[in-house]
Amino acid sequence: MTASTPPTSPAADSIAWIRLSSCYLPLASPISDAKVLTGRQKPMTEIAMLFAEIETKDGHRGLGFSYSKRAGGPGQFAHAKEIAPVLIGADPSDISKLWTQLCWAGASVGRSGMAVQAIGAFDVALYDLKARRAGLSLSKLLGSQRDSVRCYNTSGGFLHTPIEQLVVNAAASVERGIGGIKLKVGQPDGALDIRRVEAVRRQLGDQVPLMIDANQQWDRPTAQRMCRVFEPLGLVWIEEPLDAYDFEGHAALAATFDTPIATGEMLTSGIEHGELIRHRAADYLMPDAPRVGGITPFLKIAAQAEQAGLGLGPHFAMELHVHLGAVYASEPWVEHFDWLEPLFNERLEIKEGRMLVPTRPGLGLSLSEQARAWTRESAEIGRRV
Template identity: 65%
Template sequence: MTLTTDRIATVSVSFVRLPLPEPISDAKVLTGRQRPLVEVALVFARIVTEAGLTGLGFGYAKRAGGPGPYAHAREIAPELIGEDPSDTGRLWRKLVWAGASMGRSGLAVQAVAAFDIALWDLKARRAGLPLAKLLGAHRSAVPCYDTSGGFLSMPVEQVLENADTAPARGIGGIKIKVGQPDAAADLRRVETVRGHLGDGVPMMVDANQQWGRATARRIGRTLERFQLAWIEEPLDAYDAEGHAALAASLDTPVATGEMLTGAEEHTRLIETGAADFVQPDAPRVGGITPFLRVMALADHKGLSLAPHFAMEVHLHLAAAYPGTAWVEHFDWLEPLFQERLELRDGRMRVPDRPGLGISLSDRAMAWTVDRCEVSAG
């Protein structure tokens, strides 16, 4: 048997600015640390081989920073030309080292993420399998919860209305934002939503890193009576020791990790016992290749998984996780893609389409503000 190796012929990178229907605020806005979110900046990578196989991947930035990963991605894209797209691990390291003077975390690896996700998408498409199946799926559908309907910029009446429509859409849980300067306002909001939902609906709260250790302990104890699925980001994202102490003191599970930008940062989080639910974000940690390292360590420690945002990618990864897993439903990115993910009975179903099962919409093309392409020769 002759082994035929296909090679990467063309790599295109595009920068997209996705406007949101209305400004969005969480606790970071109410505490004065950030401005309301009005758009999501995305970097898309499309890889085409000599045989005509394609792969699509993306990364993103919220608020400031979007042009940075795009500029970095443009510079390192030529490193992929002529390479075997099957060598995902080797190519991830090659791309990281190509820009290592910028570091091996943060912006530098977020630029690599779009390429790495595209390579995994291509690999699964070539196999004719959904990415979850290629990785070794443990389930065909993953419990999902809604976040986009629970922001602090929405009055509580609107949050209740959004929560009422979620089950009809096939969504199983509801997450609301907390972390306001007035802790009593947070408590009233949680009490109102929990009372409206009843005890049977999984409910989470997210403080977006706005509490100190003492405040988190005090509020965490107060929230115990609401039987929350978890308390998310109660402390600064890099306070692993504080999260570990809080997790040990509460019955309610603690979830964190979404802001970390590398597998190494997650290693410290996991090894210190800082989370019951680990929340890696594939575009932020550098793609699927490092995300799989985080998954393996989390599984080794017997932790649960709840990836942050980017459900189009994370559905496949959560489906391939051996332990308990949730996927976060955000409708923000849906206008960018032609396909829709199926929700049924509180779960998000893995599509039967090869790869990630997504393709760009005409609207994504209209929101593209810059694009470059490199090819052999």
């Protein structure tokens, strides 16, 4: 072989088969936050999960997921099934290229919301496949900064929980080793919000990190008053005090108060997060990887947040965000929700206020028999080799 002759390489692997599953996870009891108490939504009783399993002609496999709450599950599944054929025969390593192709395959329905949430399941599965093939955890594949992340509990602090049980739940979470506690606020009676938060602060003391979340239900004057009331409590953040798209309102709160403002979980594209960052509308950015379209757009958002000097607190889906949080330059907070645990055979480990990053290849997850049992609809694209 002469110096000008390029070396030969084996033929690239290609995607041969995809299975999509629409799985509905029932919740133990109806869940209420401020959106329910203000009459804008009904209590949540289940979570619609979209799973994508991808297999290549060489036998490599990846698992990814997206989700929706209260509405959108059938739509996500239908859109995913419609665009999935784009992936058959493609090189699974070309993840960014494939994200763009999937996006354009469904461009007539937009580049945010349900359209990209369906893409998210494929994107996560492709990253899982790539990491598994390399024998690395997802965080190691992406370039991990740490082996554990700070975590806080949300599931014990919803508004349907009586104040006496709220205090018990918070103490139990701390005893279990979870690092912080988040409480839901935003009720029509603000005085009740104050009593609930103060009761938990008294029980836990000043050393336990405490956050609150109004789920977008305050208007600007109410948000000003409530942020001022909660300022002395030393909260880690006040989350979604205003409508998710009120960038200027959030920016005004962030500039006025010492308590950090956190928002971003309801945004469903990189462009929307970019506007949030441009307005300096948050101290903590809270992107949700499945909601923004997967790991590919999440990493772009995180890079913008890092450049702006923002904290990171990914929303929900701890099984994925524990890996993505481990990659962020500064110490993040990852939300501890145990709701999705029945769907997987593996469990995350909590120790001394931190969530340990799994060392198993990829996400380190496999679907449980229960997830199969809760599946209402599935589709296969391509052919298994």
